[in-house]
Amino acid sequence: MSKFEPIEFFSKQSSALPSYSLLPFNFTELDATRYVVTNLAGEFILLERGLLHRLVEGGLSPTEPIYADLRARHFLSDSHSKMAPDLLAIKVRTRNEHLANWTGLHMFVLTQRCDHSCPYCQVSRQSEDKTAFDMSREHAEKAVALTLRSPNPAIKIEFQGGESFLNFDLLKHVVLTAKAANEQLAHPKDLKFIVATNLSVATDEMLDFCAQHEIGISTSLDGPRDLHNKNRPRPGDDSYERTIEGIARVRQRLGRHSVSALMTTTEASLSRGREIVDEYVEQGFGGIFLRPLSPYGFAVKTRFFRAYNAEQWLNFYDDALDYVIELNRQGLEFREYYAATILTKMLTCKDPGYVDLRSPAGIGMAGVIYNHDGTVYASDESRMLAEMQDTTFKLGCVDDSFETLYTNETFLQAVDETFAYSAPMCTDCAFEPWCGADPVFHWRQQQDMVGRKPESEFCQRNMHIFRGLISRMENDPYVRRLFTQWAHTC
Known part of the structure; x- marks a missing residue:
């Protein structure tokens, strides 16, 4: 299955037509009750545990307020958003266009x-x-x-x-x-x-x-x-x-x-x-x-x-x-x-x-x-x-x-092994679109370019900071405005 191919869920009211299709996303705990959910383009949303279960099981109703938000941010698509997979692919390509410049x-x-x-x-x-x-x-x-x-x-x-x-x-x-x-x-x-x-x-x-x-x-x-x-x-x-x-x-x-x-x-x-x-x-x-x-x-x-x-x-x-x-x-x-x-x-x-x-x-x-x-x-x-x-x-x-x-074998190996989409544990992490890889640090610490993530201080530091930034934004409207300003003037 293609990474951008949607997973279809059928409405419990009808066995003939799908209600919505899931687009690729990952989720990671933010705290005891909420999850950070991110798509391939790095857009995120916070969902409580029960709501996340219903989303994955195909149980969300289009009349629920969260439904429109999930559709707009490319976590799901339906008959009103057939272009969603293509739009998501364009956003991913835009985020990675710097790779072509070398x-x-x-x-x-x-x-x-x-x-x-x-x-x-x-x-x-x-x-x-x-x-x-x-x-x-x-x-x-x-x-x-x-x-x-x-x-x-x-x-x-x-x-x-x-x-x-x-x-x-x-x-x-x-x-x-x-x-x-x-x-x-x-x-x-x-x-x-x-x-x-x-x-x-x-x-x-x-x-x-x-x-x-x-x-x-x-x-x-x-x-x-x-x-x-x-x-x-x-x-x-x-x-x-x-x-x-x-x-x-x-x-x-x-x-x-x-x-x-x-x-x-x-x-x-x-x-x-x-x-x-x-x-x-x-x-x-x-x-x-x-x-x-x-x-x-x-x-x-x-x-x-x-x-x-x-x-x-x-x-x-x-x-x-x-x-x-x-x-x-x-x-x-x-x-x-x-x-x-x-x-x-x-x-x-x-x-x-x-x-x-x-x-x-x-x-x-x-x-x-x-x-x-x-x-x-x-x-x-x-x-x-x-x-x-x-x-x-x-x-x-x-x-x-x-x-x-630039065809040095060690360099090519590092590029290949640090592609986070396929790195162990990174590929399942909601923070992956915002994170990166530091093969030199992990090689120095663990003699492994990818690194053992549960033991990695690089991961420990970044995951803590990611969670902290989200929590500060969610708990304080002023901080959300401030952080948005920082993001757009970085």
């Missing part, structure tokens, strides 16, 4: 040198000579050529480290080389650049170059001064001051919205979620992305990753999210970006393309990374894993052809 994000590790010594560093930063840990011009030029081979019409080159600005000469060379090569294409790409930097070594020359070429800045801000400096130490104990000063200088030269910031949750952060949000508000950011530690690099060697569990992080997340909602209720426009990303998938027909919430997995297809030594990995996390002597997700090197890199 890789849009290309990350260049310019150097692994860094002036910070963050104990949770996930990239195993180095501080030795640049000949060993800087990307060469030859490798960079080959990476640019591979980047522009991507069929995606919109390309973003992101400079990573270490500290990206410690190899500023190469950064300039890549920008100028990529722009010149792009202009020679028959169909030039929409080419954009972004630098991941702690801003501690950023000079006026560097920022002026970024302004001239419209290069965005992404930095790190873990919270108030004492917390940031504890998490991100550097000689002089002035990491926070340099970051705040750098943000102000970037805004002065590049514009107010040219800089974004990310935080990482450590054990010291768990009781300070509201203070961290306040810091982002004070620094003039329009939102915050609350993220846990990842099991790579120094975060494992220093045992930072195991300093707290998923439940503790979710308590931190819930408290901080509720505080963000309260700030909005008081009139301050501020959002939590991870929630906004999920809500976009829940409440609209578009997919924001967040790598960790894609099916099949976003590694390789959404982003690829060129390491400082010329090796190519399927994601940033893949090269972090490689620094721990596990090169499972290595695609090849910059000397390889575009075709060779």
Whole structure:
């Protein structure tokens, strides 16, 4: 039977004509009495247990108020909605159209040198000579050529480290080389650049170059001064001051919205979620992305990753999210970006393309990374894993052809196994249309690209957040309006 082929139920009043046909859907418990029911396009509805049973058994009457809602959202079809399967198929195709564009994000590790010594560093930063840990011009030029081979019409080159600005000469060379090569294409790409930097070594020359070429800045801000400096130490104990000063200088030269910031949750952060949000508000950011530690690099060697569990992080997340909602209720426009990303998938027909919430997995297809030594990995996390002597997700090197890199057997296996429609347990989960796969995380944790879902912290975190977002919307009309706004402006 086709996935879109309806299941017909006959009316108890007539054995000749079907009352309605079920379109494909999954259901998962929300709480003790209600289920989240989703269709293939990610549209959802809440049904109480008894009503769900009657729907499945063919016992709903067209006169019931819920009937029209179920029909409008493509959970069932009848003689008045014969086009429902085709419309559902169009919505599914629209949500997945990004897959045809292939890789849009290309990350260049310019150097692994860094002036910070963050104990949770996930990239195993180095501080030795640049000949060993800087990307060469030859490798960079080959990476640019591979980047522009991507069929995606919109390309973003992101400079990573270490500290990206410690190899500023190469950064300039890549920008100028990529722009010149792009202009020679028959169909030039929409080419954009972004630098991941702690801003501690950023000079006026560097920022002026970024302004001239419209290069965005992404930095790190873990919270108030004492917390940031504890998490991100550097000689002089002035990491926070340099970051705040750098943000102000970037805004002065590049514009107010040219800089974004990310935080990482450590054990010291768990009781300070509201203070961290306040810091982002004070620094003039329009939102915050609350993220846990990842099991790579120094975060494992220093045992930072195991300093707290998923439940503790979710308590931190819930408290901080509720505080963000309260700030909005008081009139301050501020959002939590991870929630906004999920809500976009829940409440609209578009997919924001967040790598960790894609099916099949976003590694390789959404982003690829060129390491400082010329090796190519399927994601940033893949090269972090490689620094721990596990090169499972290595695609090849910059000397390889575009075709060779993207027909790598491990990459194709990961794409195949992380297609959630067919992954064990995912295929039956109501949250599947909003979720994704993280094969690198599961490989690191369980030596399995798909992962054992009952033991997966990835699943535990996301399912809790999905349920929490729905419950907040259902219990408070203001939150529903706020979340709808976030979804449509993500």
